[in-house]
Amino acid sequence: MVSSERLDVLSVARVRAVLTASGFDADPAVVRAGVVTYRLVYRTIDPRGQATTASGLLALPATDDRRLRVVSYTHGTEIARVDAPSTATDLAADGWGQAPALTYAAAGFAAAAPDYLGLGVGPGPHPWMDVPSEVSASLDLLRATRAFLAAQGRTVDPRVLVTGFSQGASAATGLGAALQAGAEASLRLGALAPVSGAYDFRSVELPALLAGRVEQPYGVGYTAYLLVAFNRLHHLYDAPAEVFRDPSVEALFDGEHSGQQFVAGLPASIDALLTPRGAELLRHPRGRFAAALAVADATCSAPPGLRSLPQPLPAPVRLYAGGADTQVPRANSEHCAAALRGHGVDAPIVDLGAGVDHLGSNRAGTAAVVRWFLTPGGPR
Template sequence: MLNNPIRATAVATLVASALTAAAFAPAVAEAPGSLISVQAEPAGWHGLSRGSSVEYWMTDSAGVQRPASGAMFLPEGDAPVGGWPILAYDHGTSGSGPGCGGQADPESAPFQQQRGGEDRLLKRFVDQGFAVVAPDYLGLGRFDTGPHPYLEVRSEATATIDLVRAARAANHDLSRTWSVLGVSQGGHAALSAAHVQAEYAPELDFRGVAAIDPASDVEKILPFVSPTTPMVPGLSSATTSFIVSILAGLRATDPALDIDSYLTPRGKEIVDAAGSQCLDEIFASTKGVTSADLLARPLAPLRDPLAAYMMLPTSGYDAPILLSMNVADMVVPSPLHAALVAQFAANGVDQQVVLGNGQHGSVSPEQLATIDGFLARVNAAPTQR
């Protein structure tokens, strides 16, 4: 679930400007996908020459219009006939607070030491002729809209699709044709967007989704977590940080669930703080924290709410899917990857799978070549304005 397409490593410290980047929402909401602002950024922003930060309106899971931010990158030269096809890029886990997304304001992002790997991936697709758009997601960008609903399928999807709409409003050289690629949490987001795009944005021409080590089936495991659940040595801080992030997002999304009743006093302090923190800070706050430190009672009663909040659909897709998965993944373990593939297969989903032996979120040259070929194939038909 880590925000790094090359290697899952420790994160850099969030700079103070991350908090000052947060802004209050504009007074009047407009239709989803409407522009709030677009700002051309200097050459070299994200390592690219034609980048812009974008602020726009999106729809949250309750149907409320919320402000969000992201980035847009254009190829060099003139747009082709029909316009540049769009590739949405969904990033991996980066935290729960303003300034943590790292797309509209990359200098304030966690994982700053690993920024180059993600930017090289973005450049790869811009150089192939895609207009690339990259959402921060709800709550992770320039607007302080409350804790990011981490791994919530609906808001991940709408943040992505509404940025595609906003980018087209900002630049008429972008076509209706689009596809989406995501890493880890971003793979979860990309699949979520692929599932709802037909009903949410029928005016667009969706072609396919590539997901690299997507988070999946976590909602089936969490109900078994209780105060007596042992943490896996070496993974306890990461595991706890993901649980904390999910609980912070679920609590903000559905206050009626009374998430605080599942938490110890110390657990409530950690979850409270996580709502405004980036992942490095959440890691630090959960170091050495056990399930007994965090939880007052088992999470089993949250089985259905967790499924509604974060479960990836395993049927109902109308465009091809590429899954790039690493069998040595220790963040989203290979049994979870295998379960997703099996569920797609059982439901007749049009999927292609490419395997690697790297760490979570890594992509080998062979995997990259497969992703390139997949995107070229699904975008082979003429683009449409």
């Protein structure tokens, strides 16, 4: 760990007020403790294995418990670095960025929410949908969390409860795989509960984006983000004019544009976004691009390293999805469940409701997952 900074002390009443204002469940049966939040800055590695730093939010229950169960929550797509969990600190204006972590902490867990690389106060651009760096940033935040709690005279239960939303869902399945495979000897996967993830980007999400089946402006935004982020890592094109009809689109992904500025700078449709070459690149990924997509899509296809574990069965897994999601098709979850089932892992899909859209699934999913984590005889 590089540094820690206390951000806020919230009473139970204030936690409930923040959650209610953000549309999250503030049920007193779950939200039963005050919360203290911290920003941790810690050492990790970038996508090329070079040393860097990242930041993350640690939310702790304001209790006297000396041993805490840790929930890792990985967040959905953000454009502005200040909207990451540890820097989205204006809870009176918008508690969305911290609401899931506050929920888990108020329920009695230590909630670790990585900002990812290039968001929060971490340097450089954000490598969007780069699962390996999402996993290393998440795992290193768990290590930093353990060190921080040890300095307070507290210990962590080694069985980590892993969840995440949207972009963070595949980050969560990747982290689950790493923990189950023994990436950190002192920690292991206790349960896995991702929400509304694009687990099969190439076969499900990309065709939906190109066909205009993902609601706008999200569809245009995700498509552009994929090209810009993957080009930074895998060199898909030499100049933005090769793939974007308006090359200035690439400048929107500097981490400094607000959500409003970002949306205002996007074209209205996929056809207005892409050149013929850009469309062809996405319709028929080849070479480095195809290889990178295969890595992003592998988190459900190889169950988490069962060979190295002493227990005969994997940790319990549940996939959560909303019934009215127009950003991430349900087929993503169905493909993930089928892939896991092929390896002997039962991963039921929990339907969050017929009218629950993508953003709503973060709210409904957080409420459902925290109750599962608290269930007597459940993953605890």
